[in-house]
Amino acid sequence: MALNPTVRLEYAGGCPDCGRRHVELPPVLPTIGDDFDWDLRDYDGFRLFMLEALAARFPERRRWTPADVEVVLAEVLAAQLDKLSDMQDRVAAEFTLETARRPETVRRLLSLIGYDALRLAQDLGEPPFDRPPAAGDGRSASERLEQYWLDHPERMDLARLAGPRAIRSQHRMVTLDDFALRLEEHPLVERAHAWESWGGSWQVIRIAVIPALRRDLDATGAWPQALIDATVRFHAERALPLPRLADGPSLRAILLPYLEAYRMAGQAVELGRAVEVGVLLALSIQVAGNHYQSEVRDAVSQALGTGPGGFFAPGRLRFGEDLWASDIVQTLLALGGVSNVCLNRFKRLGDRFPDQASSGRIALDGLEVAICDNLPNLAARGYFRLALHGGLRG
Numbered sequence: 425m426a427l428n429p430t431v432r433l434e435y436a437g438g439c440p441d442c443g444r445r446h447v448e449l450p451p452v453l454p455t456i457g458d459d460f461d462w463d464l465r466d467y468d469g470f471r472l473f474m475l476e477a478l479a480a481r482f483p484e485r486r487r488w489t490p491a492d493v494e495v496v497l498a499e500v501l502a503a504q505l506d507k508l509s510d511m512q513d514r515v516a517a518e519f520t521l522e523t524a525r526r527p528e529t530v531r532r533l534l535s536l537i538g539y540d541a542l543r544l545a546q547d548l549g550e551p552p553f554d555r556p557p558a559a560g561d562g563r564s565a566s567e568r569l570e571q572y573w574l575d576h577p578e579r580m581d582l583a584r585l586a587g588p589r590a591i592r593s594q595h596r597m598v599t600l601d602d603f604a605l606r607l608e609e610h611p612l613v614e615r616a617h618a619w620e621s622w623g624g625s626w627q628v629i630r631i632a633v634i635p636a637l638r639r640d641l642d643a644t645g646a647w648p649q650a651l652i653d654a655t656v657r658f659h660a661e662r663a664l665p666l667p668r669l670a671d672g673p674s675l676r677a678i679l680l681p682y683l684e685a686y687r688m689a690g691q692a693v694e695l696g697r698a699v700e701v702g703v704l705l706a707l708s709i710q711v712a713g714n715h716y717q718s719e720v721r722d723a724v725s726q727a728l729g730t731g732p733g734g735f736f737a738p739g740r741l742r743f744g745e746d747l748w749a750s751d752i753v754q755t756l757l758a759l760g761g762v763s764n765v766c767l768n769r770f771k772r773l774g775d776r777f778p779d780q781a782s783s784g785r786i787a788l789d790g791l792e793v794a795i796c797d798n799l800p801n802l803a804a805r806g807y808f809r810l811a812l813h814g815g816l817r818g
Contacts, residue, residue, distance in 0.1 A: 465509045470502035521584060527570035530580055539587035540663070542569050547660035551579070595662060597686040603631055603693075606686060611654035612636045612647075612675055614739025615698070617791060628692045632699075632791045633679075634739050638730075641676045641697050698743060699791045702806035705752070706769035711815025715761030718818060721810060723759045728752070728796065728808060736796045736806075747794040749784035761815065768811075773804060 430448040459477075464470055475488065475498055488495055517523040521533045534541050542565060546553050552572040557563070563571070573580035597603045600618040607616035615634040620627055635641065636651060647655075652669045655678065659666040665681045667673040676695060683693050705728075711720045728735050735755050741747070749767050756765045770781040780786050788794060796806030 464505075465513075467502050467506040470505045471499055474498040474502060521587070524584075527573035527580055528566075530573070530584055531566070531570065534583060534587040537587055537591050539583075539590050541583045541587070542566055543663070544660055545569060548657060551576075590661065595686050596688075597683070598688055600629070603629060603687075607631060607633060607679070607682075609658075610679065610682060611651055611658055612678060615742060615793075617698070617743040623692060626692060628694055629687075630694045630696060631683075632696045632743065634698050634793060635675050636738065638738055638795075638797075639675055641695065642674045644674050645672045646670075647672065696791075698793045700795045700805070701788060701792045702773040702804055703747060703786060703794050703796050704769055704771050704773055704806065705767070705796065705808035706811075707756070707808060708766040708768055708811045708813065709756065709762055710764035710813050712761045712763050713815060716816045716818050717812045720759070720761045720815065721812060723761070724756060724810060725798070727755050727759060728798070730795075730797055736794070741794055743791055743793060744789050745793070746788055747786040749781070763814070769809075773806065 429450065432446045432448070433443045434446060435443045461469070461473060464473060475495065478494055478498065479485075479488065490496075490499075514525070518526060518529045521530065521537075524530050524533060531541055545551075546565065552568050553565070557568065561568075573583075595606060597606050600620060603618035604616045607613050607618075612635060613633050614636055616631060617633075618629060618631045620629055622628070633641075637648075639645075647669055655669065656666065658664075659682075662682075662685070664685055667677050669678075679695060683695070687693050707724075709720065709724065711717050726734065730736050730738060734740075735752065749770050753765045753767065756762055767781050767784075769779055770784070770786065771777050771779045772786060786794065794806075796808060798807045799805060
């Protein structure tokens with residue numbers, strides 16, 4: 425080891441005021457060779473390296489046996505180095521989300537990127553929060569989740585993948601397209617259209633939507649369970665407030681917190697509904713000879729209905745999209761048992777609107793959307809009449 429320099433005072437000629445200070449510096453340390461292989465990570469590598477070093481330093485010794493003290497010490501040291509190496513690898517692995525193994529580390533790393541796995545599991549009622557804790561279980565919510573992940577590592581891996589995906593998904597509402605796209609992602613909205621207009625003092629973003637189930641924005645009442653589950657998950661994944669759906673809140677009360685969370689500060693937003701235009705159709709259909717008229721009537725009603733896959737299903741027709749007779753005829757001719765279709769009347773409801781059967785086009789504009797619910801008690805929402813010819817009776 426290097427020594428401290430030695431200091432000596434000398435007085436020439438015996439004069440007490442003429443002393444000189446001499447410092448004797450230690451010799452320069454020799455260069456230490458680094459012959460250790462820093463890539464060694466396991467027991468076998470450490471043991472072999474130390475035995476080779478012993479053999480090189482004591483070449484006169486020809487025989488080394490497992491009972492030799494030097495060999496035993498080398499093996500004990502190799503075992504400890506192997507444990508330290510493994511510990512170092514485990515500690516280093518906990519610094520990244522991809523390689524972390526401990527549940528508490530994964531949850532902490534996910535929280536650093538804004539993904540609260542604990543809150544999300546609690547809001548969605550996912551395991552282990554799908555049932556109340558056992559009697560006498562004094563563990564906290566985070567401890568319960570971490571133990572569940574430890575018992576079910578596949579659930580932790582799902583959260584490990586969901587976190588980065590969630591933060592990469594852009595939910596902000598800045599442009600008009602952002603407002604339309606984000607609202608159409610909501611389970612309770614079929615279509616949305618946004619435009620900007622002058623509100624008297626500043627620009628206002630106005631949004632028209634086609635709600636699920638054709639409900640009015642301010643109508644209250646119970647929602648189907650499937651839509652409730654989808655809405656709860658949608659808001660929980662984005663940490664958005666949500667009124668109690670069991671109380672039947674209005675669609676406006678559900679959507680406003682969503683708009684407030686992602687709109688720009690100082691941006692005025694107004695929510696409205698599409699202008700629904702009822703249409704009247706009168707159709708004559710030639711039924712094939714080997715088909716029953718009742719079956720063809722049911723198939724036509726379903727094809728032009730508002731159910732899933734129907735021509736007038738909510739959200740299928742866009743805002744301001746013209747209604748073409750050729751699209752309706754093509755839809756009906758694709759049905760089995762329909763040989764020919766004749767469109768006798770094709771118009772908007774109301775005496776002031778002319779029949780467009782000859783032109784084959786009902787022009788719509790702006791926020792207008794064609795509807796044809798075909799409900800006897802709601803004729804203003806559109807209806808169609810069928811006249812079937814040929815085929816089998818019954």
